[in-house]
Amino acid sequence: MVATTAEQPFTVAKIPVSSWSFAIRVWLATILALFVSFWLQLEAPTTSALTVAILAEPTRGQTLEKAAFRLLATVIGVTASIAITGVFSQARDLILAAFAVWLGICVFAAKLLDGYRAYAAVLSGYTVGLIAVQQIDHPQHVFESGMARGAAITVGILSIAVVNTLIFPSDRQPGMLAQLAAIHRRVREYARAAFHREPANSAAFLTLLREIVALRPAIASVALESSSGSVRSAAARSAAVALVAELQAARLKDDLEREASGWAARELLRRDAEVRQDLAALRSARWPLRVWRAPLHRSYRTAAESGIRAAAWVAIASMFYIWAGWPAASFSLSFVALVTGLGATTPNPRGFTAIGLVGTPVAAVLAGILEFIVLNGADAFPLLAVGLAPFAIGAALLLSSRNFLWSGFGRFNLTLIMVLLAPSNPQTYNPQNFLVTTLLLVVAAALLLAAQTLIPPVSDEKRRMQLLADARGELLKHGHAKGEALEEAMFRDASRIEQFIAVGGAQDSRALAEMLSCFDQSAVLHLCDAKLMQVTDGPLASLAGEARAAIVTRDTATLRAIAPRFREQATQEDSHDADIAACLVLTSNILELGSGAVARRKAT
């Protein structure tokens, strides 16, 4: 959540000053959003305050990126609401069924994306819950309700953008440069250890890999930070991709025969130079020499399973509400959809619902104190502003915590206090309404938790198996997506390993070893193939063709036989042909190691 820097930050009451400034920014933006909404007499001022609470992110680029995706997703969600209401008018059950399917599709999309793109996907899903389902008894209001929501969200976005720009603007970019440079230093240390033939340190390799891949969403948000942001973002992305390539080159040096080690050392130096160029480009806001994309591994099967389960949870909840026949059940159902959607963007959806179940009563108590003890009938705006201060600032401080649990708790509090207080002009103070709303929220969280216990989310074990199957399948297919560079394919493989570790892959050492073996094989096969592709004419062209055919059939004996013939042709030790010879030997080594790993796994 917060940029990690080497030096100790200045603290007030043991909380870093950056967190304080973040919390005060959130409070000021909330006040501004509410003031503008009241002044413009918008129908849904609460939504603008909620928008601020949702867009509360530590840096400006992140806020703007999330805001852009929120706006886009709201447009998609409102369009879907109008379509669903129009197609299934007068048919309550069909609307609910269509809503469950739509949410399932959105969760499927979210599982294929990361960062704020995933958030936008689920937001398109639960916006239908907030608009079409809440207006299920008055379908003629869907358009107006959608417009009111759009206007309020725009006001919220503008408020937080202006406050973030004027007060203590915090940029991610300097921290990003420091982080990338630090990772580069550690990659070089790792390579040095490999060079001195110290025992292979696979834990260090995995830590570095995870840290590089984890930077991906942050790199995207740098683009909106300043006018030179898109250039810096491209440079940072290229640096991250090049770092994965350098890390892979360092890993290849781990177990090498003498003849290939000279080539591997040159390869490592070349990668290192690329990283240094990209970091220099990032520092001086220039375009990098090569702009690489950072593709993400997408597990379609797991995503589809998650989508189906999300649709099932919402369907179960809908059936319960139809059966119960409560008057305000549509509000509760939209909260079920919201928690289902947001939970899909976290690694543990059921844990997220549990936080919701615990967080809702706490937020209700806090909102009750604010509404009926602190404000208690006040109708002046300054009083609302002052009254909100401790609650908004406190929740935002929690949100900026590095602990996942605390920050999730803070986010829940910040948003739910706004939902329960429902600031409006003039403010209404109705204890009965408040209690009913609280009850409906708690019931929604409890119901969802029950549904998730009945149909559990996709287990970590299953996701690991799927990732491993994906890795194997891709290796067998040989060849990467159209227009994808070698380095980009390597980054995608690295992102798969990161996902594998994130679902507890570190405990399953055998599967992890196979994952890493697939990563090595895929990298070296692509590298060798690319080198052979360069030999298009001359006496060695037919030999190169043979070698490529042997790579496809994984014929290591032929590869070993071809290697000396390339070396004979080489005029110098470091010529292209000598490189190919070394690469062929390395490929056959790694393929043999890999097939050994598979055989061992099959034997057990």
Next chain:
Amino acid sequence: MAHTFPELIIGGVLLAPFVTYLVVTFVIIIVLRPLLPVIGFAKMFSHAAIAELSLGATILGLLMLLF
């Protein structure tokens, strides 16, 4: 002479002229953004972010004044 504002009507829904100005400003900013680093905009100001916001406000104001 009174200033007349261009009306924007989408599918029978009358939108406030301010929305048009806001959208046009947004489009101009998007077009202008890649050019700013070329002229070294960020290096001219101590707080480039505030300068960019001011640029946006200036464009919006000019649009409202001129059109």
